[in-house]
Amino acid sequence: MTFRSILRNRMTVPAIAIIGGGPCGLTLANLLERKGITYVVYERDESPSSNREGGSLDLHPNTGQLALREAGLFDEFKKCARYEDTVFSIADKSGSKILELGQGRDAPEIDRSELRRLLLDAIPKEKVVWGHKLSTVELGKDNRPVLRFTNGTVLSGFKLIVGADGAWSKVRRLVTQSTPRYTKKSYVVSAIEHDNPLYKRTASRVGAGSSLAIGSGKFIMTQRQGNGSYRNSFGLQVPEDFFRNGIIDLRDLEATRRLLLSDFFADWSDEHKDLVRYSTGFQAWPLYTLTTEDMDWKTVPGVTVAGDAAHLAYPGGEGVNLAMADALKLASSIAEHGVENMNEAVREYETDMFPRVIAAIGESEAMSSVMYSEDPQAFIQLICS
Ligand SMILES: Cc1cc2nc3c(=O)[nH]c(=O)nc-3n(C[C@H](O)[C@H](O)[C@H](O)COP(=O)(O)OP(=O)(O)OC[C@H]3O[C@@H](n4cnc5c(N)ncnc54)[C@H](O)[C@@H]3O)c2cc1C
Structure with a gap:
């Protein structure tokens, strides 16, 4: 590579590489897009319509919905959000209905595939690179992360790598030794x-x-x-x-x-x-799951994790909301500190994230234990408390 092409490469490398085009990665992409911060998303799926499993998700006002508002997508969300689907009934194994609740709850449902479509439609197509499954990430000689993909692509030069690559994150091992x-x-x-x-x-x-x-x-x-x-x-x-x-x-x-x-x-x-x-x-x-004890690491220059990659937990209805709240906090910290002070931004984001997710992991553990109970009483007590 000539000096000129190295220079051109450096000048065109976006500031941020987001690994994973799930709810967290694509929310972050939307927020960065609005703030004029350069980024690229690498996603392992071959195309937007790759049929990854996953059902309906409910978005909460102060987290998932707030992130969509900040991304300017709330009106679009309302068009496909299912406000009538918040109601749920609780029964025992004999089929006797014990309780019905959730009517009018501000936690509308949206299918995972619909959320992905909504988030993708609002950013330029070329900023999401499909069919790129990260294989490893390690620190190069200049102490900057080097990304290696299973298709042979090797990339570096980003100011920040954000691992939004879900439960089995490849990026996580650069910031913590914890595994689910x-x-x-x-x-x-x-x-x-x-x-x-x-x-x-x-x-x-x-x-x-x-x-x-x-x-x-x-x-x-x-x-x-x-x-x-x-x-x-x-x-x-x-x-x-x-x-x-x-x-x-x-x-x-x-x-x-x-x-x-x-x-x-x-x-x-x-x-x-x-x-x-x-x-x-x-x-x-x-x-x-990761545990509350896992939520403690020192900020590593040039890398962070968000969403399930950072704090995988039992699915208690908060996972996607926490993931989108991470994206919101990270994007606003980066905008506030500027891409030249990325480490400050990441430190601020992680300091905010730890207590937030520790509380949520605790709640999801409690939810997990009452859902697998002998009868519905403990579950009812928990959600009505
Ligand atoms: C059975 C089940 C039910 C759930 N139900 C709910 C619910 O009702 N409500 C709720 O809030 N949450 C629920 N969750 C949790 C919720 O799905 C997650 O918390 C949420 O999707 C996290 O978003 P994310 O973007 O961090 O990760 P993910 O949704 O996992 O997205 C990660 C993205 O990264 C991509 N990726 C992964 N590895 C790589 C790689 N090596 N290279 C490139 N790309 C990669 C993936 O293809 C994916 O697109 C449930 C989870 C499970 C398992």
Whole structure:
């Protein structure tokens, strides 16, 4: 490379490389775009429509919604937000409904794919580079991070790398040695599409929003999605290798149904068993978490992490909101300090993040323990307290 091309390369390298085009990375991209700070997003998915799993997310006023407001996207969000889907009912394993709540709650739902579309539509296409899966990041001779992608691309020269690359972040190891631990809990998710024989009954039983049944250390949640279909989450307590050791092969629909019915939901109501008998597309989602003790590291020049990459927790309804709040704080710190004082900006962001997420991780642990209870009482006490 000639001196001239090195110079040209330096001059065109954006200030910030964001790894991961999930809710956190794309919210950050939108906020930086509005503040006129240069950035590029590297995402492992091949295209915006790559079908990564993930259901409906509820956005809260002071975090997820606030980030969208600051990004100038709140009006667009309102067009596709499902305010009627905040209602949810709680039952026991016999099917007796105990409580219905959430009506009018300011936490509208949006599908993950819809949120991605909303965030992508507002930034220039060329600023998101698809099909770039980060393989490693390490500090180069000049102490600046060097990014290596699985497709052979090697990049450096950014003033800041933001790891918004989710649970199994490759960037995280530059700031902390902590790794997620298995919670001993997993979700098995499945779908009830419009053409499912159970669809009509589910639609009249659950309607808008979701229904949750808790019993004998397990739960079943059924939630309406943006296209009107329903998504079930079966909460199980199983060993980490349960879905890999041959006990269950979720691609075998009939065997999966048999095992769930005999070993997990044998004493549940027929209404709940039908969700197993009729739903399709079973997938496993083993749940991992970082702990509150992990939320403590010294700021590393030129690198930080945000969203699940920084503070993966049991899904208690805060994950995406915390991720978007991280993006908001990080973008405003960078704008305030300027890209020439990136380390100050990152220090300020991380100092703000630790106490915020420590509280949230604690709450998600509490939520996790009551959702896997013998009956719904502890859950009801927690959410009504
Ligand atoms: C079963 C389940 C249910 C959940 N339900 C809820 C809920 O109801 N409400 C809620 O608030 N939260 C929920 N969450 C949590 C929520 O999904 C996350 O907290 C949120 O998506 C975090 O956003 P993020 O952008 O930090 O990470 P992610 O959403 O994980 O996005 C990371 C992005 O980085 C990309 N990526 C990953 N690795 C690489 C790499 N090496 N190179 C390049 N790109 C990479 C990914 O493709 C992805 O686009 C749930 C989580 C699970 C597992």
